[in-house]
Amino acid sequence: MSRCGTVALVGRPNVGKSTLLNHLIGQKLSITSRKPQTTRNRIRGILTRPETQFVFVDTPGYQTRHKSALNRAMNRSVLSTLQEVDVVLMVSEALHWGAEDQRVLDHIPAGVRPLLVVNKVDRVKPRELLLPFLQERAKEQRFDAIVPVSARQDRDFEGLLREIEQRLPEGPPLYEADDLTDSNERFLAAEFIREQLFRLLGEELPYATTVLIDQYQTEGALRRIHATIVVDNDNQKAIVIGRNGEKLKAIGTLARKSIETLVQGKVHLELWVKVKGGWAEDERALKQMGYEL
């Protein structure tokens, strides 16, 4: 008997959804940072085992505080994912359950019984504090199961995978056994550049940026990539470039290395910075940039 199905990872921003996806499939696919709202598009990560294929769908953190066109599109993509998948994993943080988590839970359709993944348990000290927190969540009787994990530190996720597997429908695999994702390299390259913007720029600036791939050529084992970092205004452009171009250079070097690991080949990456005022509010521009609207 074989099983195959889709598994959504939903939750408020920054709880570790993308980190969990990457560790579940054993490959870095979805970008992560310590800043909320790093993920902006759905991304699938596929784990194929002898009897089961898990198709995980990472989603943007659901949030209601900022209301740009981009944020509305991100929230819509979370809600539509909830309708389409076989299993919902709601990810939250150990010892934290706030209004934002509750709002995510309230958006899960009434007929769906999510699994609650309580992440970042490595931070819980002393360990005894975890049990009452888990008991509180169980009292709500909304979850089909509750699984504590540390997405960052756990070596395996067998307990979680078993819980998911039981709930997947029987059926043949949807993807080839060695497929890791259905995203193309071009999209992932843009994401890996965006990851460095989140990691290397200040608290506000990453939200004013996005990345477009202008050229993506494969020559044997070499990828030649030209990309544009889009910002909102000239001041931001100057910060992204940095003194003597040093910031841009650091962004490029780190992004290139992570793309090289992904494609297992050499990458030649050239970056430009361009101002496009109001891009996050411009639905047509967002669509052209590949955001799901």
Ligand SMILES: Nc1nc2c(ncn2[C@@H]2O[C@H](COP(=O)(O)OP(=O)(O)OP(=O)(O)O)[C@@H](O)[C@H]2O)c(=O)[nH]1
């Ligand atoms: N201590 C600890 N930190 C973690 C763990 N999992 C993730 N993190 C950190 O939490 C931060 C957010 O992780 P992400 O995976 O980007 O979170 P996300 O839920 O995908 O965030 P958005 O895409 O912004 O919604 C990063 O700094 C991670 O390193 C964990 O198990 N323990």
Ligand SMILES: [Mg+2]
């Ligand atoms: Mg994410």
